[in-house]
Amino acid sequence: MMAMTSLCTVMTWCCCDALSTLRYDCTMTNALAEQGRKVREASRTLAQASNDRRVSVLLRVADALKNREDELLLINAEEVDDYVESGAGKDRLTLSSQRVTAMADALREIAGSSDPLFESFDASVRPNGLRVERLRVPLGVIGVVYENRPNVTSDVAGLCVRSGNAAYLRGSSSAQRSNQFIVDLWREALVDEGLPEDGVALVQDTSHQAAVSFMQLTEVLDCLIPRGGPSLIAAMREHARVPFVLDGDGNCHVYVDASADIDQAVRIVANAKTSRPGVCNAAETVLVNEIVAQEFLSALARAVPQVELRGDERTRAVLPGASVASEDDYEREFLDLILAVRVVDSLDEAIEHVARYGTGHSEAIVTQDEVNAEEWIRRVDAAAVLVNASTRFVDGGELGLGGEVGISTQKLHARGPMGLRELTCLKWVLRGDGQVR
DSSP, X not given: OHHHHHHHTSOTTOOXXXXXXXXXXXXXXXXXXXXXHHHHHHHHHHHHSOHHHHHHHHHHHHHHHHHTHHHHHHHHHHHHXXXXXXXXXXXXXXXXXXXHHHHHHHHHHHHHSOOOTTOEEEEEEOTTSOEEEEEEEEOSEEEEEESSXXXXXXXXXXXXHHTXXXXXXXXXXXXXXXXXXXXXXXXXXXXXXXXXXXXXXXXSOOSHHHHHHHTTOTTTOSEEEEESOHHHHHHHHHHOOSOBOOBOOOOEEEEEOTTOOHHHHHHHHHHHHHSOXXXXXXXXXXXXXXXXXXXXXXXXHHHOTTSEEEEOHHHHHXXXXXXXXXXXXXXXXXXXXXXXXXXXXXXXXXXXHHHHHOOSSEEEEEOSOHHHHHHHHHHOOSSEEEESSOGGGOSTTTTTSSOOSOEEOSSSSOOEEOOSGGGEEEEEEEEOSSOOO
């Protein structure tokens, strides 16, 4: 492969340490390319597999996850014990019986979805008699680089297989054993249905060098999706040679309008912040109109005593115990029980704040004013906007997708939660009767 060739033809005057690194890089790239070749071959078979066979694979894995739950939880518990960090990372790594059940249920829901393949669009007949249409077809090989989150292993594999794609996965070292156990269930189910086991594959080398090489497998991967923090996104932007869809940061806002129902607003913000603070659709900043700031902020502080509130001067005038919010606080995805707060004078000021600090993920307004709600919907630039609902609903399962491979904050190919249809593309089909141009 081109990437391998460029690595192996570096000038020979390198020092011994550099040569050792070079040999390692060549070996690593060879291993990834060889595994990738098998995944690519498997993708061609999956693209032509019947809907019934693809559905059966998902149902087999859903049953296997529950039947072998105790084994999986034991392996995962050992990895959690070895994990040295706390907070969002440990939460994402941890599996429970409830989370395994959710993984299995997601697969059953994906299996019950309509087949996304070979759906026809824009059929017409041209003046010369050509019959033209577009068909939905698989992308091919979907590469996913992700941190912790063994549930992602199952969700991604399910969405890929159901949509006729192969899944080539590169997880983190902290979850490697959990990921491998789940991948083995998929490979067994594929074989049981007469499909190639390499339709789902896991990279064995979890080093940073391997991640970079993985991002450059132009002859293997058709689409690359990162699931992780800012450092992973930065690495993707710098190193990836494969087309990628960014599952970006989730600096999500909730704006409490002057007309908001205060009890409703408190429930929404509390849920958006505390139900699971370490995920990308958790709220990180609340903006509150100055007309209701006193009432709302006092009620919010009582409702979420476990949350550290960091506010501007007007916020701290109402809540003297709040910390001082810095510029950085309004830009951050805390992924923790911390919430930045700012009092604003108007809807326009709230929208301007979101435009300046938001990451294009999910933005909510709490209001009883229909005009303001429509203004928010039209003017806020994000993958998802919400009216009188928690940002936590911006999730593939909650939106009826069954699961998601990520939440795209880009605008090309896919935006928002990426389910089955977002893992396909369209191709033109022209049927003629001897026409020439």
